[in-house]
Amino acid sequence: MTNDAPAQSSVPTSRRTRCSAYPLDPAKDEAIRAAVVQVLAEVGYSRLTMDEVAMTAGVGKAAIYRRWSSKADLLVSYIDMESVAGLVLADTGWLRDDLVILLTSIADLLAGPVGRANRALIGILHENPALFDAYRHGPLDRWSAAFTEVFRRAVERGDITPDAATSVAAEAGPGIIIQRWLITGAALDEELVRAVVEQVMIPLLRGATRPPSP
Template identity: 60%
Template sequence: MASPVRGRAGGPGRRPLDRAKDQAITAAVVDVLARLGHSGFTMDEVALAAGVGKAAIYRRWSSKTDLLVSYTEGSIEGTLDLADTGSLRTDLVALLGSAAAHFNGPAGRANRALLSAVHDDPVLAAAYHAGPVAQWGDAFRQVFDRAVRRGEICPDAASSVAGEAGAAILVQRWLLHGAHIDEALVADVVDDVVLPLLRDRGHP
């Protein structure tokens, strides 16, 4: 699940914001985007789905854009599995498998709805690059850096397009086809695409 969207702090002389409401609003953002898409996303719908008054939302976010930017930046935070399993292959299966689980769920449908607006909205585009794109790139760097330290791949392989190629297949299935991404596909992408590309860059 996405991290709670970050609203404004309570501030001096103001009551602390209720974190339970933050969680409810985050879940509502996902629900509304997944059901109604970006074009149907309104503060009224979010308030209704969260079971809160609109005032509770506006105390945290000044506008719909502010709320969507906050959600977008944290939409995959905490969802990627970066466990050190001891080998590059199983690290990649864990990472891509966690991404697939996100794509397959309600948050994945919500993010697909957001992507329909990114190209026409520079503010949302900036949030998407600062959040999911940056976090995704950092996750692959961590996995590849560990593999370099273990001697599994060369340093220049870690900076190649291998990671992008593997992720691109999953994103294509998710974004263009709306297909469920199963464990078998994740394993095939790792074994038939990512690892061969890395090996083609040479061994240490």
């Protein structure tokens, strides 16, 4: 069994405004990112300020403005970074195990401080086109790509049909996890993930669209 390590994340230079010719300290980058997560989770989007982020990060406000020109730029960069952090894409040779590992990594992310920070952003995404675009092309696209890869391997092994890989059955597992995270607030853990994969996803994917008999 081989598990690919989570992708190492960094704030892409294309997502932030460089305001200084001097090299930027990576340690301050990490401190600022951690502060964004903490402040968003604690006070929400409307009360998040550059001053509060700077104080929480233990840096001067100028250190933030050397990297990002506005609150919106900072949050767009955070969303882009967060979409990579913690995501685990494994190739175990088994559809069930690949799904459990991937969904568990997402559930762990949503259950922690990053999940609370993201919940604070969800309500304002449609009011801010830049944030909505960052979310759609960040977490949503990258998580979708991870599931697409898991299903692609399963199709190649003959576990499921190509139609099953693109059916609504493929969305059932993530849908349950997101509903619990965003609406009910129920616990997200590996036990839940295994139940979702084994009782919902696998039967739907294999039962309704079983590969034709030779």
